[in-house]
Amino acid sequence: VQLVQSGSEVKKPGASVKVSCEASGYTFITYYIYWLRQAPGQGLEWMGMINPSGGTTAYAQKFQGRVTMTRDTSTNTVYMALTSLTSDDTAVYYCARGDCSTSTCYSDSWGQGTLVTVSS
């Protein structure tokens, strides 16, 4: 399993960013992809998920209205777009493969991370 993310981004406040995550080594449509982020010196924060099979999404309430997750099954790639950026959005953004059993889910493989810096 390998998840390869796009490179670092520097954005101005109010702008948008789109991060990609290319999956390989498994059947793309059989696992959800989660997006998480980690602000400098802080813990992990789950942003939402996408089902690559049908494209359905679920977002954490905190990001509702600002985040959009999409996928391209022809390239096994998932995208996360975040709008109206502020300095609080400066973080490393990770994609991760979600694995679930009957009552729980977790991230069993992670991308290398994409640093998004928001600065004027």
Add this chain to the structure above:
Amino acid sequence: SYVLTQPPSVSVAPGQTARVTCGGNNIGSRSVHWYQQKPGQAPVLVVYEDSDRPSGIPARFSGSNSGNTATLTITRVEAGDEADYYCQVWDRDSEVFGTGTKVTVL
């Protein structure tokens, strides 16, 4: 939302045993997962569903979960185990993470 509490830091001498706790209301009724994160790297799953290990994770890493506390135990600690460790549960269709514990090898 569900809250998971971890101690900020744990220190341990090489060869000894480190125990990282994760507190939550009746956490024993949930499945707990643990991640290791070294500086500048992505997290790595080290224990899932309370006590199972992914392939490639040494048997020195184990987990338990009962009552209001889940515990990650690292036996025969090595310098390479120095990292941040996060617990996680699945709650209301989302991942919830603990605050993280920095394990320092003396």
